[in-house]
Amino acid sequence: DGGITQSPKYLFRKEGQNVTLSCEQNLNHDAMYWYRQDPGQGLRLIYYSQIVNDFQKGDIAEGYSVSREKKESFPLTVTSAQKNPTAFYLCASSMNGQNYGYTFGSGTRLTVV
């Protein structure tokens, strides 16, 4: 079955450490996205990519970085510059175009210890 896989499900980061969250899809979708969800809040867009080797900043890109070297993969690195990284991170993919909804992964919960 096609789908989108995020790993790990839980991740713990020490202060000053960079961590990378994995997102892989086998849906042949062109576009991929990273959102951050804080308790009781909506989703905020971090980065998105509509084509391989190209990506754009979302609303809260500071302290994060991404790459899109393959169509199937869109990893997110949370750097030490991100001051408050504890959150639930969601990856999604879609066909390009306004009318297509997203397929979401099951999320990664990142906690700073």
Next chain:
Amino acid sequence: GDSVTQMEGPVTLSEEAFLTINCTYTATGYPSLFWYVQYPGEGLQLLLKATKADDKGSNKGFEATYRKETTSFHLEKGSVQVSDSAVYFCALSDDTGRRALTFGSGTRLQVQP
């Protein structure tokens, strides 16, 4: 910029009650509108969508009608079940600019037996 406003929760209902979750939006152009559902600890799932004015999206007994005159996309269900307990997100995709989804803050629904 684009924005989505949802009624605050939690919304608490008894089983078989009628559900309405209000959603209004602000957007340039002619957006597509979506409802997503999130169960605890999981990613979001597309519930329904509407891509033009007066369209009605429906799925699993849920319905929402795209009202351009009132810029609204309210979610309704005639008879809720305990299994409908979740967080519901309204979202839009604009036909200009970045075409990434903009989400509302979510509404938690609790259905009691």
